[in-house]
Structures are given as C-alpha cells and as structure tokens.
Amino acid sequence: MTKREVTFTLNGRPVTYLVEPRTTLLRALREHGVTSVKRGCEEGECGTCTVLLDGIPVKSCTLLALEVEGKAVLTVEGLVSKDGKLHPVQQAFIEGGGIQCGFCTPGMVLTAYALLSENPDPTEDDIRRALAGNLCRCTGYSGIFRSVKRAAELLKEGAGCCNS
Numbered sequence: 618m619t620k621r622e623v624t625f626t627l628n629g630r631p632v633t634y635l636v637e638p639r640t641t642l643l644r645a646l647r648e649h650g651v652t653s654v655k656r657g658c659e660e661g662e663c664g665t666c667t668v669l670l671d672g673i674p675v676k677s678c679t680l681l682a683l684e685v686e687g688k689a690v691l692t693v694e695g696l697v698s699k700d701g702k703l704h705p706v707q708q709a710f711i712e713g714g715g716i717q718c719g720f721c722t723p724g725m726v727l728t729a730y731a732l733l734s735e736n737p738d739p740t741e742d743d744i745r746r747a748l749a750g751n752l753c754r755c756t757g758y759s760g761i762f763r764s765v766k767r768a769a770e771l772l773k774e775g776a777g778c779c780n781s
C-alpha cells in the first residue's frame with residue numbers, strides 16, 4: 618500500500634511519519650519508538666493507548682495516524698522536563714502507589730494530567746468519571762485514585778502544571 622506523510626507535533630517537536638493510510642496512531646507511534654503508548658485491546662476499550670490530542674485524552678488505537686495532521690500529540694515522555702525531572706503528576710503516581718503494572722500507567726497519568734488541567738480540585742467522583750475509560754486489570758484503583766489526589770496537592774503546592 619502506498620505510504621503517505623503525516624506531520625504533527627509530538628511532545629512539542631514537529632515530526633513527519635511515513636505511514637500506510639490504514640495505520641493507526643497507536644501503531645505509528647510505537648513503530649517510531651514511542652513505546653509508552655501501550656497496545657492493549659486495540660478496540661477503544663482499555664485506555665492503555667491514551668494520548669492527549671490538542672490537550673484532550675483520546676485512544677490512539679481508534680484514530681488513523683493521518684488524522685493527526687497539524688495537531689499536537691502528547692505522550693508521557695512529553696511530561697518530563699528538559700532536565701529530566703518528572704512532572705508532578707508522574708511524581709504523584711510514584712508517591713501514591715499508582716504505578717502497579719506499568720502497562721496502564723501512561724494512559725492513567727495522561728488522563729489525570731488532562732483532568733487536572735481542567736479541574737485542579739477534583740472530587741472522588743470527578744476522578745472516577747475521568748478515569749472511567751482507563752481500565753486497571755488488577756483492580757488497583759485505590760492507589761490510582763490516591764495518586765490523582767496527591768497530584769492535585771502537589772500542583773496546588775506550586776509544583777507547576779499542566780499546560781506549561
């Protein structure tokens with residue numbers, strides 16, 4: 618199949634990928650070394666492939682790579698500062714015990730980041746609703762919810778956020 622170019626911003630840097638029209642964003646990212654974006658169900662159900670597209674969480678297995686032309690894609694790699702410091706949301710997942718399997722974690726972190734960008738003081742219900750599309754197969758949700766609450770605290774303490 619003839620490949621086509623798609624140009625978009627990945628974690629703040631412009632990139633151009635050569636992809637088959639049928640290639641999903643998930644597969645294109647992974648083929649280009651962005652392996653934090655995990656391949657789970659590939660049916661839009663599990664959330665392990667979550668990325669932020671222009672700031673909104675999307676399941677990258679449900680999009681064609683060509684659909685992100687001109688858009689901004691953020692993965693967890695893009696949350697780390699230039700000097701290698703973890704983003705407060707990432708730090709909070711360590712402190713709160715939200716990193717359990719590592720497989721669902723990137724999607725959880727990105728969804729939490731998007732939530733806190735919009736709502737810096739979420740209730741437990743807000744957190745549950747936001748994370749409803751991100752499945753934890755080991756049912757360790759309490760550590761994940763605790764981590765999102767910890768992230769909100771860290772951000773309020775001025776650790777810097779979201780949209781920065």
Ligand code: FES
Pocket residue numbers: 655656657658659660661662663664665666667676677678679
């Ligand atoms: S791999 Fe995309 S939602 Fe499961």
Ligand code: FES
Pocket residue numbers: 715716717718719720721722752753754755756757
């Ligand atoms: S912590 Fe990842 S599946 Fe449960």
